[in-house]
Amino acid sequence: MRILHTSDWHLGRSLYNHKRYDEFANFLDWLADTIEDREIDVLLVAGDIFDTGMPSNRAQKLYYQFLNKASQKGCKHIVITGGNHDSPTFLNAPKILLEALNIHVIGSVSDNLEDEIIVLNDEQNQPKLIICAVPYLRDKDIRTVEVGESLNDKNQNMIDGIKAHYEAVYAIAKQKQLSFVDNVPIIAMGHLFATGGKVSDDGGVRELYVGSLARITEDCFPKGIDYVALGHLHIPQKVGKREHIRYSGSPIAMGYGEASQQKQVIEIQFIKKQLVINELPVPCFQPLLRIKGSLSHILAEVKLLKQKSSDAWLEIEYSGTEVVGDLQEQLNEAIAYSLLKIIRIRNQQIVSKALTQMVENETLAQLNETEVFMRCLDSFNVPYEQREMLLTSYQEIIHSLSHEDHQAE
Incomplete structure (x- = not known):
């Protein structure tokens, strides 16, 4: 089976109140075409499908249109797990209906851990893949509050709870694996924060637990798992330098701090029982550029972008020494008759001046x-x-x- 790992779509997310539906639609069209071109059998989406627990009608439409299109493009199975941004209730609502299309949704932890085990069969109805579809583990799912516990105790209890959950789910998957004639690979999914994980400065990645507690290590995952498909961190990366434990990252830049990253989805195959990983680059559907410096530097950069017919969304940060009161007017004039769009302007001199007068009038x-x-x-x-x-x-x-x-x- 060919498997595709993605996560953190954040459908419906805005950038400084600017809607990005066209960008999401272009990505989902590309993903559906990639499924067809690469003959993908299984799509794994490891959480944060939506940006909020109450997604807009337009975000929902993009989601359901994609699921229908992916099925038509030949994707035999889709497995979706909830993230910390998702509403488990919302994701699970159409669960029974989607299962008729071989779309498996695990929005939250169930009382029966068997619900997190999904066995995928081929056309001959033979088992080919076992998925430990673990959703985002909320605090109440993994620990009980103890009177008088210290911060260290709380941290360790959270980590122990996450580890115990994966061990319990894996034990069920292993029993199923042993009952099959062939050695069927086991893939685990998760939505959590790994120790040492790289994050961008404005990607919107929330701490999953309290403060910096419960950052897991690769040791949280049982060694018998053949691949771990993670979500939450937006930068594609491995966990603890383990090739088989990976974040796919977000498919589009969630903020200007991610604008220079090469986004990707991850293709997985098991060829002669060996894991083969292929990183597929995702095209940039909406360029984001941050320009910082003096007014002359900013205007020069904008002029160069106009000459290149760029359609970038710009974040401008003026850091010159002089106070420029009409900065926005000058910038609007500079981008006139172009495809450029200014999303945000930060005038450091005006800000610095205002901060000195801010304390008494603070709200x-x-x-x-x-x-x-x-x-x-x-x-x-x-x-x-x-x-x-x-x-x-x-x-x-x-x-x-x-x-x-x-x-x-």
Whole structure:
């Protein structure tokens, strides 16, 4: 079987309030064509299909249109697991209907771990692949709260919970493997944060658990697994330099920090029981460019892009020494009659000037929830030695709220 590993589509995501539906549609069309051209039998999508738990109608339409197209293009099986951005309830809602098309959706952990084991058969109805379709493991899925536990205890309990879950699921898969005549490969899926994983500065990757806790290592996955298809980190990478444990990365740049990355999907085959991996580059469907410097430098770069008929979306950061009050007007004039689009302008001189006058007029809208909490600690003169535990407890509350399944009854 030819297998394709992808993740982190984040359908519906905007870039500074600019919609990107055309970009998502172009990627999904390319992916469907790749499935046909490469004769892909199995597509694995390791979480974060949507950017929010309540995706727009247009994002949903892209999703269902793609599933239909991929099936028509010859993809025999599609396995989708939920990520931390996804609503398990929303993903699971059409589960029974999609199974009729050999589309398997595992939105959340089930009481019966057998539900996470998917055996894929060939045209002769012979087993060819076993999938441990593990979705994003929420805090409540992997540990119980213990009175008086330290941060180290909490961290270890989370890691132990993740490891125990994979061991339990793998044990079921191994039993099935032993019952088959042929040595059927076992693939595990996951959506989690690996120790040492590379992230971009503005890719929008949220910590899955609290703070920096529960970053897993390659040892969390049983050694008998032939390939681990991971999602969550947007940069394609291996875990612990293990060839068979990989993040496919996001297929399009989620922010300007990812703009220079070569995006990819990963093709997997087992030829004579040997794992063969092929990294397939994903085309760039919407160029993103960040231009930083003096006004003369920025204008020169814009002029060069116009000459090349570029259609890039630009993030402009003015870092010159002089205050330029009409920066936006000059930039709008510079891109006139071109395909260029300015998405964001950062005027460092104006910002610096404003910051010196900001404290007295500061509003809640200008602060995130962690900054508000830290201001409260300052205002009540909370000793620094107590702040780590208080901040962690506060982050747990925020984490719980942000990961609540709002689609559930």
